[in-house]
Amino acid sequence: MESEEEKKPRYSLAERFWGGIWALVVLTIILTFWQEPYVLTLMSPFRFQMFVVLSFLSLPPLFVFSGKQRILFVAVPLMVGLTFFSYLPVGTAQTGPTSFAVIVTNVFSGNRDLTRLKEWIADHPADVVGVLEVSSWHEEQLAQMGYEHVLKEPRVGNFGIALLSKEAPIHSEIIGLETPFPVILAEFENYRVLLVHPPPP
Structure with missing residues (x-):
């Protein structure tokens, strides 16, 4: 028992x-x-x-x-x-005089009015602008931001991206089209730009 x-x-x-x-x-x-x-x-x-x-x-x-x-x-x-x-943030490297300006902004995928962003960019001109959370309805407004060259990969979710530049890229490609996280790689005369919306922590 x-x-x-x-x-x-x-x-x-x-x-x-x-x-x-x-x-x-x-x-x-x-x-x-x-x-x-x-x-x-x-x-x-x-x-x-x-x-x-x-x-x-x-x-x-x-x-x-x-x-x-x-x-x-x-x-x-x-x-x-x-x-x-x-x-965690990494240490910053020492740089020379500022001669190159970059803006990275998240427009929020549900936001359909980019007027304030257009005004802000006009007041803070940059050589390159990276835009995150780009959806299909943002495409026309991005073309009106005052940048001649626009590389874009809009997505239905939160990970669409676009790269606006004053200078024409020598070479550009969009990597990871079959993944949720596309990457824009653009090569210019004196610099390269890699833009991605990484997965959140």
Whole structure:
């Protein structure tokens, strides 16, 4: 006959529930590193917030579970946290006198009126303007920004891009047409420009 201790579940209902929520958050964070289906791309901007939630969820188990389980609740948040180091700012290099101006702006894919952007660019002229979150309805307005040369790859989602330049590029190409994150590469006489809207952290 089984003893009372043998019949007793290894983990209580509360512990199982907490562990299930914790595992669900871990799985969700991992899935945001994939970009297909598109819903995962929409979730990726909240990866850091999910990491904070995971960190808080990992604290109580440290006082409840045994040694081996504790390692899991420490190691997983630590590994997830290490991925954020790639998004930290890097040191700036020393430069000579300013002779080249660049603007990078996010117009927001749902914004259909770029009048304010046009006025701002007129007051702050630049040699090259990179535009992020470009959709098909932005194409005509981008052509009216006062730049003779426009390279564009509009997208339905949030990762369409366009490059406006005063100087004609010697060579240009759009890379990654089959991916959610296209890249515009343009080579000019004295410089090269690479424009991309990276996936959010």
